[in-house]
Amino acid sequence: MENRSFVTISGHSKENILYLIEMAKQFEKCTNRNLLQGKIVATLFFEPSTRTRLSFETAANRLGARVIGFTDPKVTSSSKGESLKDTIMMVSNYADVIVMRHYLEGAAKYASEITNTPIVNAGDGAHQHPSQTLLDLYSIWKTQGTLENLNIVLAGDLKYGRTVHSLIMAMRHFNPTFHFIAPKELEMPEEYKLYCHEHHIKYTEHTEFNEKSIADADIIYMTRVQRERFTDLMEYEKMKNIYILRNEMLNCTRPNVRILHPLPRVNEINYDVDDNPKAYYFQQAQNGLYARQAILCDVLGITLNDVINDMKDKS
Amino acid sequence: MSENKQELQVAALKDGTVIDHIPCDKLFMVVQILGLEDMTNNITIGFNLDSKKLGKKGIIKIANKFFSDDEINRISIVAPHSKLNIIRDYEVIEKREVQMPDVLVGIVKCINPKCITNNEPMKTIFHVVDKDKCVVRCHYCDKEQVRNEIKII
Structure with a gap:
């Protein structure tokens, strides 16, 4: 049996990414479906993540599936020393698809190799978070009308921010120009710059975050600068007020620019930006629902045609 | 002699x-x-x-x-x-x-302590990225390591 697991975005072809985006679009048109009626979706959260879990569970519920799972590994056998393999084998007997979040890197890939039940990676440590990437791509596509030839500013913590790393890899098909803006301590790791070279992705690097550095952007992708990442807290105190996006900085930006953020934000986007039509982070989170509906359907073998025909039946 | x-x-x-x-x-x-x-x-x-x-x-x-x-x-x-x-x-x-194979199964230990292979009873898998420089990449967590970092299980 072909395992249709969704564990990483970097392996997806351009066609496949556009296909999933098209499917997400269909779900945005009509969200409540019964495409997964009779199916059981297991959400195994070995590490708590309220936002991602709620988004996946909402997606499952709006597709007519039922949801089982746990939100905290403390209440499961893994706290008794059960291996991941045993947990996955056990749950495979019950569920049609397993959505899993794990604190260990590579956990989802391993799970997908030991069971025929499709696995959806809802984040594995600092490694991958592909459903976040798909919703980021969908948000970019929706606000810009295309994924091709865009100017994308990535600002904040580029060292540990897995969402920005996955985004770079997924965008390689679409000829982007990236602008990495980060303090020295949190600059883009060498391996991703090397990845850009290998895939002929254009990028520039800056440490200054100001009106000038965002003037040409089509997308400004903000990430949180976390206090615990700094060895020198003096440095953190200096940095935390530099990498803040304020409303007045947006005056000279392009009219089509949109501000994205994987959320939760702390103080890197000032609250006065929220009412600016260029702010898009809350809609972005909503797009997560449609992206995850598309992912759940795809791993369960439901095609774009099925989704389109299902809507015709409704109207 | x-x-x-x-x-x-x-x-x-x-x-x-x-x-x-x-x-x-x-x-x-x-x-x-x-x-x-x-x-x-x-x-x-x-x-x-x-x-x-x-x-x-x-x-x-x-x-x-x-x-x-x-x-x-x-x-x-x-x-x-x-x-x-x-x-x-x-x-x-x-x-x-001897020839460097493309894949190494159950030989090399991953240097990433948060890799699943260091926490589950399972075999490691490494892809050889560069045969000359001996760069290998973990199949699970994608972490790369070079020859002098490599530890044998």
Whole structure:
């Protein structure tokens, strides 16, 4: 049996990414479906993540599936020393698809190799978070009308921010120009710059975050600068007020620019930006629902045609 | 004279395999990778022997043992330029160099403590990214490591 697991975005072809985006679009048109009626979706959260879990569970519920799972590994056998393999084998007997979040890197890939039940990676440590990437791509596509030839500013913590790393890899098909803006301590790791070279992705690097550095952007992708990442807290105190996006900085930006953020934000986007039509982070989170509906359907073998025909039946 | 003696020792094997030109500091890793501790064959291990190429080298002679490519290529990760002599009836019938395989299963330990392979009872899998520089990438967490970082399980 072909395992249709969704564990990483970097392996997806351009066609496949556009296909999933098209499917997400269909779900945005009509969200409540019964495409997964009779199916059981297991959400195994070995590490708590309220936002991602709620988004996946909402997606499952709006597709007519039922949801089982746990939100905290403390209440499961893994706290008794059960291996991941045993947990996955056990749950495979019950569920049609397993959505899993794990604190260990590579956990989802391993799970997908030991069971025929499709696995959806809802984040594995600092490694991958592909459903976040798909919703980021969908948000970019929706606000810009295309994924091709865009100017994308990535600002904040580029060292540990897995969402920005996955985004770079997924965008390689679409000829982007990236602008990495980060303090020295949190600059883009060498391996991703090397990845850009290998895939002929254009990028520039800056440490200054100001009106000038965002003037040409089509997308400004903000990430949180976390206090615990700094060895020198003096440095953190200096940095935390530099990498803040304020409303007045947006005056000279392009009219089509949109501000994205994987959320939760702390103080890197000032609250006065929220009412600016260029702010898009809350809609972005909503797009997560449609992206995850598309992912759940795809791993369960439901095609774009099925989704389109299902809507015709409704109207 | 001493050169001759070494030749003689090699030739003294009736049937089996001689692994030559092993860097001294990697000799016992090679022993471990090939699982020689668990063999009942007659095995000679030479350590700190003189070598024109390496200065000092290690050598292993295993009687009545003929490795498959998959078995022997596992040592390429620590001793990439080792030479293999296949002996039958006191004659060297084949000489070859070990080849770096594309995939290493159950040999290398991942350096990432948060990798699933370091926390589950499972085999590691590494993809060889660069055979010359000996760069390997973990199949699970994608972390890359180079030769001097590599630890054998």
